[in-house]
Amino acid sequence: MTGTNWAGNVTWSARARHEPATLDELRRLVAGAERVRAVGTGHSFNRLGDTTGAQVSVAGLPPTVALDRDRGTVTVAGGLRYGDLATALYAEGYALANLASLPHISVAGAVATATHGSGPAHGNLATAVNALELVTADGDLLTVDRADPRFAGLVVHLGALGVVTRLTLDVVPAFEVRQYVRLGLPRAALDTALDAAYSVSAFTGWRSPRFDQVWLKQHADQPPPPADWLDTRAADTPHHPVPGMPAHNCTVQLGAPGPWHERLPHFRLGFTPSSGDELQSEWHLARSDAAAALAALDPVAGRIAAVLQVCELRTVAADGLWLSPNYERDTLAVHFTWVGDPAAVAPVLAEVEERLAPFAPRPHWGKLFDRDPAAAYPRHDDFRALLREFDPAGKFRTALLDRYFPRD
Missing domain, CATH: 3.30.70.2520 (Alpha-Beta Plaits)
Structure with a gap:
């Protein structure tokens, strides 16, 4: 397989790329893979998402946009682009509190790397996540929300804990x-x-x-x-x-x-x-x-x-x-x-x-940097524990993940 990231500075090492059309197909693919990585819109500039196994895109799954007015949330397909989500929300009279500088990026990919917008009162895009659904290493489907004590470690996950299929986001009235x-x-x-x-x-x-x-x-x-x-x-x-x-x-x-x-x-x-x-x-x-x-x-x-x-x-x-x-x-x-x-x-x-x-x-986890960032993250070791829990065999690991989050 040949392919590059958005900027063209990274040529992927993956042997195959898959775009399943159903959740069951995705679950079987993940369960049967030795190495697999989710890939979004490719707006990353380093090899964090590279793999010697298979890449999988969730862009082919149903493009869910399910608004819950009573809860003030919207549940969306992970492969949806922010621009497409925003257009659908605006038509219903709702908004996200923040957006990144470009609307071309996928929701799941932006959240996984804590991609951000701007404003002294606004958190990055991942802070809007109320719940997320992901396919884990054994092909099981897991949903976690803010009540789960692991939630704060699971939201910004760098693609290392599973393949995110849907996310529930907080919304506000359109403005x-x-x-x-x-x-x-x-x-x-x-x-x-x-x-x-x-x-x-x-x-x-x-x-x-x-x-x-x-x-x-x-x-x-x-x-x-x-x-x-x-x-x-x-x-x-x-x-x-x-x-x-x-x-x-x-x-x-x-x-x-x-x-x-x-x-x-x-x-x-x-x-x-x-x-x-x-x-x-x-x-x-x-x-x-x-x-x-x-x-x-x-x-x-x-x-x-x-x-x-x-x-x-x-x-x-x-x-x-x-x-x-x-x-x-x-x-x-x-x-x-x-x-x-x-x-x-x-x-x-x-x-x-x-x-x-x-x-x-x-x-920023999706940009170019060289120094090991571990010392700047107080919960670095806690995330390593999540890696052991969710992916003990290293199915979602990459060379960069091994460098920044070494195995025991």
């Missing part, structure tokens, strides 16, 4: 959002800016002491930022975060009101997210360390800029999920969209990791 882009934010104003709207992202090319762009996503009934907001100026045309890329790929700006799912992401569902030809890394730091961490990177700003397309900074609220990069600390996420040249990026990535090391950075 309207306006999106504004401001230009030239002073570094000293970053902390204030990050608290200024429902969701905020600051973008820099590491070539200026000011942030190039700040994207403010706020409830439509809130007043727009004043003309002199934090010594910035208002963009009078739509912008793309990556210089030179078409703004048409991005969600609507300039303060035009629109549905939550058409404003909270940066990119539109029918268009290429980001630049397409890229590599990505992201580290999550305690928000209280933001100023010191950025200052630690300043001496290598020129090296970063030379291989960078754009760097995005955003906040994520603390949570209690064991392998979440936001576990028990409010977070500043520092995301790098690199050029698509692994050899040029690798030494700069290593330099960034070294300079961020004093701040106990937690990497």
Whole structure:
């Protein structure tokens, strides 16, 4: 079998790929496999999902979207993309509290890696999970919810505990959002800016002491930022975060009101997210360390800029999920969209990791990183115990999982 991840920087080692159409077919496949890994939309930049056995996609299972208005939840098929789920929810008058910057990713894959949106009051996408259903190593079907003491370890599972088929998510009433882009934010104003709207992202090319762009996503009934907001100026045309890329790929700006799912992401569902030809890394730091961490990177700003397309900074609220990069600390996420040249990026990535090391950075599990993150996760050993319980034979293990969560 040949195939690559979304970015094309990883060629899978899997011997076969399956897309079962029924739950029973999936259960038989998992039970009979020696090695198997679930694969989503492939928007990962490392080999965490690679396997020498078989890959299995749940995209072929029935596309469940079952709204429970009384409980304030929706149960969805794991292979569904967030953009498709959001469209269905909006039609019923409901919303998710948060969305990632691109709606192209699958629900199960995003949750498994604690992929996130932005906002000081909002947790990552996995924090919306109320319950999940998964096929375990022996082919059994298991459902767990927040009442299960293992739940906080099972939600962000890296594909290591089973194949997730359905998830139940918390929903809220649908809402309207306006999106504004401001230009030239002073570094000293970053902390204030990050608290200024429902969701905020600051973008820099590491070539200026000011942030190039700040994207403010706020409830439509809130007043727009004043003309002199934090010594910035208002963009009078739509912008793309990556210089030179078409703004048409991005969600609507300039303060035009629109549905939550058409404003909270940066990119539109029918268009290429980001630049397409890229590599990505992201580290999550305690928000209280933001100023010191950025200052630690300043001496290598020129090296970063030379291989960078754009760097995005955003906040994520603390949570209690064991392998979440936001576990028990409010977070500043520092995301790098690199050029698509692994050899040029690798030494700069290593330099960034070294300079961020004093701040106990937690990497996004689906991005490029090199240092062992175990020391930054207080519940690391507890998750290893779950691995022993759920997958004693290592059916779902990969080389990277063995590196970061060694067997006894």
